[in-house]
Amino acid sequence: MTSSTPSTPASGTAPKAAPKDPWDLPDVSGLVVGVLGGTGDQGRGLAYRLAKAGQKVIIGSRAADRAQGAAEEIGHGVEGADNADCARRSDIVIVAVPWDGHAKTLESLREELAGKLVVDCVNPLGFDKKGAYALKPEEGSAAEQAAALLPDSRVAAAFHHLSAVLLQDTSLEEIDTDVMVLGEERADVELVQALAGRIPGMRGVFAGRLRNAHQVESLVANLISVNRRYKAHAGLRVTDI
Amino acid sequence: MTSSTPSTPASGTAPKAAPKDPWDLPDVSGLVVGVLGGTGDQGRGLAYRLAKAGQKVIIGSRAADRAQGAAEEIGHGVEGADNADCARRSDIVIVAVPWDGHAKTLESLREELAGKLVVDCVNPLGFDKKGAYALKPEEGSAAEQAAALLPDSRVAAAFHHLSAVLLQDTSLEEIDTDVMVLGEERADVELVQALAGRIPGMRGVFAGRLRNAHQVESLVANLISVNRRYKAHAGLRVTDI
Numbered sequence: 114m115t116s117s118t119p120s121t122p123a124s125g126t127a128p129k130a131a132p133k134d135p136w137d138l139p140d141v142s143g144l145v146v147g148v149l150g151g152t153g154d155q156g157r158g159l160a161y162r163l164a165k166a167g168q169k170v171i172i173g174s175r176a177a178d179r180a181q182g183a184a185e186e187i188g189h190g191v192e193g194a195d196n197a198d199c200a201r202r203s204d205i206v207i208v209a210v211p212w213d214g215h216a217k218t219l220e221s222l223r224e225e226l227a228g229k230l231v232v233d234c235v236n237p238l239g240f241d242k243k244g245a246y247a248l249k250p251e252e253g254s255a256a257e258q259a260a261a262l263l264p265d266s267r268v269a270a271a272f273h274h275l276s277a278v279l280l281q282d283t284s285l286e287e288i289d290t291d292v293m294v295l296g297e298e299r300a301d302v303e304l305v306q307a308l309a310g311r312i313p314g315m316r317g318v319f320a321g322r323l324r325n326a327h328q329v330e331s332l333v334a335n336l337i338s339v340n341r342r343y344k345a346h347a348g349l350r351v352t353d354i
Numbered sequence: 355m356t357s358s359t360p361s362t363p364a365s366g367t368a369p370k371a372a373p374k375d376p377w378d379l380p381d382v383s384g385l386v387v388g389v390l391g392g393t394g395d396q397g398r399g400l401a402y403r404l405a406k407a408g409q410k411v412i413i414g415s416r417a418a419d420r421a422q423g424a425a426e427e428i429g430h431g432v433e434g435a436d437n438a439d440c441a442r443r444s445d446i447v448i449v450a451v452p453w454d455g456h457a458k459t460l461e462s463l464r465e466e467l468a469g470k471l472v473v474d475c476v477n478p479l480g481f482d483k484k485g486a487y488a489l490k491p492e493e494g495s496a497a498e499q500a501a502a503l504l505p506d507s508r509v510a511a512a513f514h515h516l517s518a519v520l521l522q523d524t525s526l527e528e529i530d531t532d533v534m535v536l537g538e539e540r541a542d543v544e545l546v547q548a549l550a551g552r553i554p555g556m557r558g559v560f561a562g563r564l565r566n567a568h569q570v571e572s573l574v575a576n577l578i579s580v581n582r583r584y585k586a587h588a589g590l591r592v593t594d595i
Binding site: 135243244245246247276279289290293295318319320321322324325327328329331332334335336337338339342343345346347348349350351352353354 | 376484485486487488517520530531534536559560561562563565566568569570572573575576577578579580583584586587588589590591592593594595
């Protein structure tokens with residue numbers, strides 16, 4: 114995590130700019146974070162962790178009163194609103210709805226999400242008696258579906274591998290895991306990385322473009338197998354960084 | 355990693371067997387390990403680490419003399435042979451050939467691999483100017499292609515996320531990473547887990563059935579993005595286990 118040293122230009126070529134330190138991330142503490150599907154386990158857990166870290170969080174649900182009820186339970190200044198209001202009032206909007214309602218929810222919020230940074234954390238999975246397995250959305254991944262449905266938003270993908278159980282466990286001060294962040298624009302990816310980094314124990318790590326989101330979303334099927342075998346709430350760390 | 359305690363049977367039901375400790379793995383120190391494609395970077399690195407850990411290793415290549423040359427360079431008692439001889443003489447055979455030659459190599463070794471445990475570590479990837487991206491084999495994954503082509507072998511998948519650079523770095527005593535192991539039969543998965551665990555710093559972790567191998571293979575595209583951004587040789591740790 115040290116700063117990079119300036120490169121020495123080869124003779125006859127223009128001096129190259131020093132590569133940017135990948136750990137030099139923006140200050141996101143003043144941004145309002147919305148969580149669509151914020152009354153579900155994943156959404157509640159993320160809202161709790163971010164609000165506890167000092168972020169202003171609004172959770173969205175189809176029914177405003179359900180969102181308000183969940184927000185009160187979470188505490189830490191979290192507000193509840195219907196999805197449209199949540200999207201409108203937020204700077205960054207995390208999509209934590211069930212895969213079943215993913216496309217429909219996003220389509221209905223196209224206007225409210227225009228101009229916003231949308232962070233998809235949905236894992237398209239199927240389940241049968243052998244456990245979980247990956248579903249492949251027509252667009253390639255949930256994140257790419259979001260990008261296709263929201264042409265006026267900026268879409269990133271992150272927060273796929275977090276255990277909702279650990280996120281919601283108020284006895285845990287830290288969550289020992291990395292958050293893989295995918296996206297097309299470096300500035301947007303860095304906002305999401307910085308947001309993940311606000312939660313004690315987490316790092317946001319750039320892990321590729323949206324075309325490589327499918328395997329990150331699908332890997333949750335493997336973590337479910339890990340959880341069954343080891344009675345765990347598995348997450349991931351990226352080593353050597 | 356503690357042993358599981360016996361469960362208390364509910365009244366009126368048959369007593370349930372205590373769940374098996376998932377960390378109770380077999381002794382594999384006496385098994386001969388073959389590495390097909392053992393002259394490539396991944397194969398050489400794996401052969402070096404396993405042999406250094408005390409495993410008997412034979413590397414295979416299309417040309418026996420090339421395999422013998424590489425084996426001499428690796429040392430630690432590694433032997434070289436042509437692929438067929440390597441397969442024939444080994445108890446566990448790791449497939450570390452390039453994706454391009456995967457199907458053809460396995461088809462040509464069907465007889466030699468019959469009755470063996472075959473461990474596929476091939477990552478089907480494409481590359482363009484935007485970096486690496488996942489290829490989806492018709493069978494679902496490289497491992498499922500191996501299973502389809504080798505009906506008389508037992509197929510597992512593992513060793514996908516190891517940096518060939520770190521594996522081959524003789525100054526490193528430990529490799530700080532987990533190995534996700536996938537397969538259909540618990541006994542086979544445990545053999546591979548135990549094999550991974552022979553290398554200092556590594557744990558072999560069960561991570562699902564072969565139908566969930568695609569995302570594990572493809573995740574290497576994401577790790578390549580990590581490596582570019584962070585100048586790293588990224589690997590993975592599974593947390594909470």
